[in-house]
Amino acid sequence: MFGLTIEQIAFIFRGAGWTIVLSLLGFVGGTLLGLPVALARASRRRSLKIVSGLFVQLVQGIPLPVIMFVVYFGISIGGYDVPALVAAGIAMTLYSSAYLGEIWRGCIQAVPKTQWEAGECLALTNTQRFVFVILPQALRMAVPPTVGFLVQIVKNTSYAVVIGFFDLTYSAKVINNSTFMPFTVFTIAALIYFAICFPMSVMARRFERRLNRT
Amino acid sequence: MNIAATTPRATEIQSMTRSDTPLVRFHGVRKSFGELEVLKGIDLEVASGEVVALIGRSGSGKSTALRCVNGLERINAGELTVCGRALHGGKVDLRDLRQDVGIVFQSYNLFPHLTVEQNVTLAPRKVHKIGAAEARDLAEQVLAQVGLSEKAKNYPEQLSGGQQQRVAIARSLAMRPKLILFDEVTSALDPELTGEVLRVIAKLAAEGMTMMLVTHEMAFARSVADQVVFMHQGRIWESGKGDMLDDPQTPELRQFVGNGL
Numbered sequence: 001m002f003g004l005t006i007e008q009i010a011f012i013f014r015g016a017g018w019t020i021v022l023s024l025l026g027f028v029g030g031t032l033l034g035l036p037v038a039l040a041r042a043s044r045r046r047s048l049k050i051v052s053g054l055f056v057q058l059v060q061g062i063p064l065p066v067i068m069f070v071v072y073f074g075i076s077i078g079g080y081d082v083p084a085l086v087a088a089g090i091a092m093t094l095y096s097s098a099y100l101g102e103i104w105r106g107c108i109q110a111v112p113k114t115q116w117e118a119g120e121c122l123a124l125t126n127t128q129r130f131v132f133v134i135l136p137q138a139l140r141m142a143v144p145p146t147v148g149f150l151v152q153i154v155k156n157t158s159y160a161v162v163i164g165f166f167d168l169t170y171s172a173k174v175i176n177n178s179t180f181m182p183f184t185v186f187t188i189a190a191l192i193y194f195a196i197c198f199p200m201s202v203m204a205r206r207f208e209r210r211l212n213r214t
Numbered sequence: 215m216n217i218a219a220t221t222p223r224a225t226e227i228q229s230m231t232r233s234d235t236p237l238v239r240f241h242g243v244r245k246s247f248g249e250l251e252v253l254k255g256i257d258l259e260v261a262s263g264e265v266v267a268l269i270g271r272s273g274s275g276k277s278t279a280l281r282c283v284n285g286l287e288r289i290n291a292g293e294l295t296v297c298g299r300a301l302h303g304g305k306v307d308l309r310d311l312r313q314d315v316g317i318v319f320q321s322y323n324l325f326p327h328l329t330v331e332q333n334v335t336l337a338p339r340k341v342h343k344i345g346a347a348e349a350r351d352l353a354e355q356v357l358a359q360v361g362l363s364e365k366a367k368n369y370p371e372q373l374s375g376g377q378q379q380r381v382a383i384a385r386s387l388a389m390r391p392k393l394i395l396f397d398e399v400t401s402a403l404d405p406e407l408t409g410e411v412l413r414v415i416a417k418l419a420a421e422g423m424t425m426m427l428v429t430h431e432m433a434f435a436r437s438v439a440d441q442v443v444f445m446h447q448g449r450i451w452e453s454g455k456g457d458m459l460d461d462p463q464t465p466e467l468r469q470f471v472g473n474g475l
């Protein structure tokens with residue numbers, strides 16, 4: 001097929017499997033860390049705002065491959081030998097949490113102030129107001145941009161190739177090294193990336209339309 | 215709608231409200247926003263069961279005075295006592311205060327992600343910790359009071375402005391407050407919807423609920439309020455029974471009433 005053997009194409013797909021694994025790690029880790037980042041950024045307490053703001057600025061100001069290197073070699077300096085998957089997972093977590101945190105902060109702050117006031121006047125505690133009044137409304141707004149950002153996560157996992165992580169980009173590179181058919185090989189990789197990302201883009205757009213309707 | 219309709223709730227309120235100490239007492243209350251002093255020494259008492267209408271131009275301080283009563287604004291000087299709690303000096307337990315003092319806003323501020331019933335019962339369930347069955351009964355009761363029993367399962371966006379405002383009133387009633395504040399609650403509504411909201415308020419008044427209303431509805435203030443307070447430039451310019459609007463003592467009120475009618 002396309003001048004490649006079935007085994008070679010299967011090899012490329014195995015890389016695609018690891019791309020999905022790393023994307024999931026990045027999304028789950030990014031959510032776990034991104035939620036507190038969003039809360040801290042939207043918080044009224046200055047110290048929390050400053051610390052979380054610094055974290056976001058730092059991560060957003062460093063290219064993802066450099067984060068990958070720093071995490072990978074940083075851990076090995078500490079004397080630990082971790083698989084590339086773990087290092088890449090940590091790097092993707094840091095990266096996604098900074099962006100998801102900012103997206104969600106925006107959603108929390110987009111809920112009108114009057115909703116806070118209404119909750120306050122009903123004698124709800126701060127936590128109750130946030131959990132029962134603000135968060136459900138913020139979550140609804142957060143779905144389209146969050147799904148949209150998933151696409152960025154999937155595409156950016158390809159930077160893990162710099163620390164030798166076996167993903168779709170890496171497996172394509174290996175096959176190219178043995179077949180010398182770069183155009184064919186990387187076109188196949190491109191199509192696979194697109195096949196993963198396109199449905200998510202469509203979903204994000206659909207969620208957004210549904211949100212705008214109501 | 216029969217305005218004087220008596221419900222079980224009415225007798226309950228009336229038996230609660232026989233007391234001589236005023237529910238709200240302003241004494242020389244001052245409030246500034248930065249350089250701008252919006253309340254320049256307010257003296258006002260609201261007795262239990264009384265309906266007080268605050269009228270006046272925009273910027274006269276009437277909304278600020280109202281918002282001080284439930285602690286949304288903090289006074290700078292003077293004394294303000296609400297339901298036995300001093301809101302001047304010291305730390306005030308606002309959550310405790312707000313269980314006694316409800317407020318209804320011009321823009322309804324219903325929770326758009328919750329049904330009417332959930333809007334009404336959220337605070338009683340979370341603050342008073344009532345159970346699901348009790349919450350359902352409570353919702354049924356307060357929604358009946360505002361004439362919206364059949365809308366319990368609807369979302370706010372499915373209701374007209376007047377209906378949304380009546381839900382907001384029901385939400386306030388569900389906390390069993392001793393006093394409800396109404397901040398220009400009909401200003402966003404057309405005349406027909408204004409009428410349906412005012413009828414609900416008049417019915418609550420007849421049932422003995424203590425209320426303070428900031429309003430531009432002069433006819434309503436005249437007929438429903440026990441005490442009408444005309445505010446001008448941060449002061450109480452004139453106050454009295456509803457019929458004071460027919461015989462203004464100051465040129466400011468005369469001009470205001472003249473423009474308003």
